[in-house]
Amino acid sequence: MTLIQTSGLTLRHDGQTVLRNVNFTLRPGEIVTIVGPNGSGKSSLLRALIGALKPAAGKITRKPDLRIGYVPQKLQIDGTLPLTVRRFVNLPRRRPAEAIQAALTTAGVPELAERQMVDLSGGQFQRVLLARALLEKPDLLILDEATQGLDQPGSAAFYRQIETVRQDFGCAVLMVSHDLHVVMAASDRVLCLNGHVCCEGTPETVADAPEYRALFGTGTQGALALYRHDHDHHHHHHSDACEGHQRETENA
Amino acid sequence: MLDDFILRAALAGLGVALAAAPLGCFVIWRRMAYFGDATSHAALLGVALALATDLPITAGVLLVALVMALVISTLSGRNVSADALLGVMAHAALALGLVAVSLLPGQRVDLSSYLFGEILAVTRTDLVVIWGGAVAVGLLLAWRWSALLAATLNPDLAQASGGNPKREQLILTLALAIMVAVAIKVVGALLIAAMLIIPAATARPFARTPETMALWAMGLGALAALGGLMASLEFDTPTGPSIVSVAAALFALSSAISVALPAMRRRG
Numbered sequence: 236m237t238l239i240q241t242s243g244l245t246l247r248h249d250g251q252t253v254l255r256n257v258n259f260t261l262r263p264g265e266i267v268t269i270v271g272p273n274g275s276g277k278s279s280l281l282r283a284l285i286g287a288l289k290p291a292a293g294k295i296t297r298k299p300d301l302r303i304g305y306v307p308q309k310l311q312i313d314g315t316l317p318l319t320v321r322r323f324v325n326l327p328r329r330r331p332a333e334a335i336q337a338a339l340t341t342a343g344v345p346e347l348a349e350r351q352m353v354d355l356s357g358g359q360f361q362r363v364l365l366a367r368a369l370l371e372k373p374d375l376l377i378l379d380e381a382t383q384g385l386d387q388p389g390s391a392a393f394y395r396q397i398e399t400v401r402q403d404f405g406c407a408v409l410m411v412s413h414d415l416h417v418v419m420a421a422s423d424r425v426l427c428l429n430g431h432v433c434c435e436g437t438p439e440t441v442a443d444a445p446e447y448r449a450l451f452g453t454g455t456q457g458a459l460a461l462y463r464h465d466h467d468h469h470h471h472h473h474s475d476a477c478e479g480h481q482r483e484t485e486n487a
Numbered sequence: 488m489l490d491d492f493i494l495r496a497a498l499a500g501l502g503v504a505l506a507a508a509p510l511g512c513f514v515i516w517r518r519m520a521y522f523g524d525a526t527s528h529a530a531l532l533g534v535a536l537a538l539a540t541d542l543p544i545t546a547g548v549l550l551v552a553l554v555m556a557l558v559i560s561t562l563s564g565r566n567v568s569a570d571a572l573l574g575v576m577a578h579a580a581l582a583l584g585l586v587a588v589s590l591l592p593g594q595r596v597d598l599s600s601y602l603f604g605e606i607l608a609v610t611r612t613d614l615v616v617i618w619g620g621a622v623a624v625g626l627l628l629a630w631r632w633s634a635l636l637a638a639t640l641n642p643d644l645a646q647a648s649g650g651n652p653k654r655e656q657l658i659l660t661l662a663l664a665i666m667v668a669v670a671i672k673v674v675g676a677l678l679i680a681a682m683l684i685i686p687a688a689t690a691r692p693f694a695r696t697p698e699t700m701a702l703w704a705m706g707l708g709a710l711a712a713l714g715g716l717m718a719s720l721e722f723d724t725p726t727g728p729s730i731v732s733v734a735a736a737l738f739a740l741s742s743a744i745s746v747a748l749p750a751m752r753r754r755g
Contacts, residue, residue, distance in 0.1 A: 319696055326637045
C-alpha cells in the first residue's frame with residue numbers, strides 16, 4: 236500500500252519547467268527528506284503533492300481519503316489579523332479542546348494556547364504549526380523547510396520531535412530541508428532534486444552519490460558518520476547511486 | 488413609520504455598516520485595500536451601463552463591480568506587480584465611469600449622488616435591496632468563515648486541509664461586488680472602500696481573535712453610520728462624507744488608545 240505516488244510528474248511554474256519526470260512513491264511510516272539547491276523544484280513538488288500545483292504532465296495518485304498535515308515554509312500573519320494559538324489550530328475545522336491541548340503538548344508547547352501568534356518566537360511558531368498539522372490526524376506529515384530561521388540546536392530539537400511524532404502517530408513524514416546534517420541523519424530515505432530526481436536512496440547512499448557530491452560537496456559525510464555509524468556498509472554502492480538505486484537499497 | 492426619511496436613512500446606514508465591517512476585515516487581512524477601491528470605483532461605470540440600458544442601477548453596478556473584481560483577481564494572481572496594477576485600475580475605473588456617464592445622451596445625471604451617495608433619499612424599495620444585499624454578504628461570510636480565514640493565512644495550508652483557496656477568493660470577490668452594489672446609494676462610489684476598511688482597522692486594537700475583531704468592527708461601523716447621520720442633520724453637511732468622517736475620528740481615537748496603552752495592542 237502506498238500513500239502517494241507520482242508517475243512521470245512534470246511541473247511548471249510561471250511558464251518554466253521546474254521539475255520533470257518524477258517517479259516517486261511514499262509508503263506509510265517512512266521519513267523521506269527532499270534535498271536540492273534553490274530552485275531545484277523541492278517546494279513545487281510538495282505543492283503538487285498537496286494539490287496546490289497542477290501537474291503539467293504525468294499524474295499523482297493519492298490513497299483515497301489521504302489526510303495530510305502540512306507545515307508551510309513560512310506563514311506570514313498580517314499584523315492586522317488578531318489570532319490566538321487556540322484559534323489558529325482550529326483552522327479550518329473546529330477541534331475539541333482536549334484534542335488541541337494534546338496536540339500542543341505533543342508538539343512541545345502545551346502552555347501557549349492563549350498567546351497571540353505574532354508574539355511567538357520562531358521555534359514556538361514552528362511547533363504550533365506542527366500542532367495544527369497533527370490535529371488533521373495525518374497519514375502524511377509534509378514539512379517545507381520547517382526549521383528555517385531556527386538555530387542548529389533548535390532545528391535538531393525540532394527534528395527529534397518529528398521522529399517522536401512519527402513513532403507515536405505512525406504517520407509518514409516528507410520534508411524539504413537545507414539542514415543537511417541533521418535531516419539526513421533523521422531520514423529513512425533521501426530524494427535529491429535538481430530539476431529532476433538526480434539521486435535517491437538511504438542517506439549514506441545519497442551522500443556518496445557523485446550527483447549529490449557535485450551539488451553539495453562532501454561536507455556532510457563526517458556529520459553523517461557521527462549520526463549513523465551503523466549504515467556504513469552501503470558506502471561501496473556509490474558508483475551507481477542514482478535513480479533506480481532506491482529499489483536496491485530497499486532490499487538491502 | 489418607515490415613512491420617516493431619517494429612520495430609513497438610519498436603517499440603510501446600519502445595513503451597509505454591519506455587512507461592510509466583517510467583509511472589510513478580510514479586505515485588510517488580505518491587504519486588498521486597493522482591490523476594494525478599484526471595485527467600488529468601477530461602480531460608476533455600472534451606473535453608466537444601467538442608465539444606458541434601462542437596467543436597475545443596482546443590477547448595473549453589481550454586474551460591472553463583479554466583472555472588475557474578477558479581472559483584478561485574475562490579473563493580480565499572475566505576479567504582475569499587483570500594487571501598481573490595482574492603483575491604475577482603481578483610478579482608471581473612476582475616470583472612465585465619469586466620462587461614460589457624461590457621454591450618455593439626453594441624461595441629466597446628478598453625479599454627486601453616485602459619488603457620495605444620497606442616503607436621505609433612500610426609499611423603502613432601496614431599503615429592501617440594501618438589507619437583502621447586506622444579509623447575502625453576511626450569510627456568504629458566515630458560511631465560509633473558517634475556510635476564508637485558512638485561505639487568508641496561507642493558501643497552501645488551506646489546500647492541504649482539503650480546502651479550495653481559489654473558490655474562497657471568488658466568494659470574497661462576489662461578496663465585495665454585492666457590497667458595492669448596495670452601498671453606492673448610501674455612501675457613494677468614492678467612499679464605499681472607506682466603510683470597508685476604516686471600521687475594521689479601528690477594531691484591530693480591541694480584538695484577540697478574528698471573530699471579536701469582526702464584531703467590534705460591526706459595532707464601530709454602526710456607531711459611525713448613526714453618528715455621521717446625526718452630525719449631518721445637525722450641521723447640514725453631506726451625509727456619506729459625514730459618516731466616513733465619524734469613522735475616521737473613531738479610528739484616530741482607537742489608534743491613540745492603542746499607542747497610549749501598548750499592552751492593549753496584543754493582550755486586549
